[in-house]
Amino acid sequence: MKTLGYAAKHSFSNLAPYEFERDPCAENEVEIVVQFCGVCHSDIHQVKKEWNNTIYPCVPGHEIVGVVRKVGTSVTRHAVGDLVGVGCMIDSCRKCEPCKLKEENYCEGPNGALATYNGPMVPAKQAPGEINTYGRDNTFGGYSETVVVPEDFVLKIPANLRPEVAAPILCxxxxxxxxxxxxxxxxxxxxxxxxxxxxxxxxxxxxxxxxxxxxxxxxxxxxxxxxxxxxxxxxxxxxxxxxxxxxxxxxxxxxxxxxxxxxxxxxxxxxxxxxxxxxxxxxxxxxxxxxxxxxxxxxxxxSLIGSIADTQEVLDFCAEHGIGPDIELIPIQDINVAIKKIIDSKVRFRYVIDMATLAREKS
Missing domain, CATH: 3.40.50.720 (NAD(P)-binding Rossmann-like Domain)
Structure with a gap:
């Protein structure tokens, strides 16, 4: 499935439009049309290879809110039309002790948890270009039109949380x-x-x-x-x-x-x-x-991010208490300016990309 996103191709390059292939929905997966995606400082670390583990091209984004467009044949948790979220992980080994305890963020499998972008969280355990236990050497995040994610790594967005405000809660x-x-x-x-x-x-x-x-x-x-x-x-x-x-x-x-x-x-x-x-x-x-x-x-x-259960819990907690991050909506075309402002501490407090603006790249 052809998908348009924004990617960095080198540590010294700006993010720019990039077309790539998304895998179609497997039987346990949902396809989500991305509406909003938060801009996290981790995105900057990865784009600039500041953690020395970036896989290029790098399509960032792990604070994703969107609408389910398609579901696999075995999916029961989500339905077409649901407003949902995707955070920092899209899979884990599901067999190690942390995974069995529902602490997937601390997955001790051969490659760790599968990050929403930039592949497994511990890619140093594999040679460059080597296919890992997830069958892929890279993943592409939410600075894109769509994401495809296993249903149990997809969160429900409470009805009384504005979707653009919910996005940064996911990280x-x-x-x-x-x-x-x-x-x-x-x-x-x-x-x-x-x-x-x-x-x-x-x-x-x-x-x-x-x-x-x-x-x-x-x-x-x-x-x-x-x-x-x-x-x-x-x-x-x-x-x-x-x-x-x-x-x-x-x-x-x-x-x-x-x-x-x-x-x-x-x-x-x-x-x-x-x-x-x-x-x-x-x-x-x-x-x-x-x-x-x-x-x-x-x-x-x-402490490292949070589990899927914690993520759902904090979404519900924020909805119950009427709290959320202070955000500024930006078009995807302003992402490189936004990154510079984050580095210079000139944002209060979280940029969120209105992903509808990605359609401008097709006009």
Whole structure:
């Protein structure tokens, strides 16, 4: 099936129109016409080969909302016309312990989970061009007309969530919801969020809806005025006096900063037996002062996206609490400008592509 999308062909090239073949629906799959797709910082890391695992051509996009156009013969969960979503994964080995526990994001199969784009999450286990256990060496994401996905990796979008707002919840939402849930954040807890971008502002909204007292730490001056809109406390990361007053006062801290950074100043803010979780960066981090951890039995941990169950749960949670990411809709033709603005921290807070604009490339 011929499909039009936007792809990068090299780490130094812009995204541009690209036509490719989608496999037809298998008996357990659904074909989705993409309506909206969020622009995630991971898209930028992959397009620019900053994680050194990009397979080109690279068609990004793993915050996908669209309408089911076709279903396979054995599909029971979704029907033609349903509004659905696709997040960071489209399959897993289904046999390992994490998969059996419905934690597909931690799949320990030979190739890990199958990412929505850029192929398996651990392609280093195969030679370039080698066909892996999924029968393919690349996948193409939601910056495209259609996607074809196994039915159990497709999410239901609640009726009271605007589809364009739902899109970033499929990555930014679940990536922050999953650690908040796993480490048991509850009403009355004091929660810190490092970073106030696409993930950070979503983490703040989720933690606040859980009843926590939330403080956002940012290094960007133009984010300081968002406190009134988020309804949370906001502090400059480099305000040493403010940090000193917060020493040993936080139950949980979540770092959403999307590149390597120093978490040592924030370890000091944790209570005894509390944890700081990194969910934004996949690069090696700055060294940690273990003495600061050991003397108060503090912990440093990490979290990777979220399971399919977590993703459905956070969609339903956002619908129930009337929350969602702050978005700006853009045409696909503006994607390269949008990427530059994200790199320069000039977006509040999540770009979402109106995929109907892709039709302009055919006119």
């Amino acid at each position: 930014a939402g679940v990536t922050t919801y999953s650690p908040l849930k796993h480490w048991g954040v509850k009403a009355g807890d004091r929660v810190g969020v490092l970073g106030c971008g696409g993930l950070g502002h979503m983490a703040a909204k989720l933690a606040k809806a859980m009843g926590a007292h939330v403080t956002v730490f940012t290094a960007t001056d133009n984010k300081l005025d968002v406190a009134s809109s988020l309804g949370v406390e906001i502090v400059r990361e480099d305000d040493k006096e403010a940090l000193k007053l917060m020493k040993s006062s936080f139950d949980f801290i979540l770092s959403t900063i999307p590149e390597s950074h120093d978490i040592n100043p924030f370890i000091q803010l944790l209570k005894r037996d509390s944890v700081i979780v990194v969910c934004g960066a996949l690069e090696p981090m700055k060294p940690v002062d273990n003495q600061a951890l050991a003397f108060h039995r503090k912990q440093v941990a990490a």
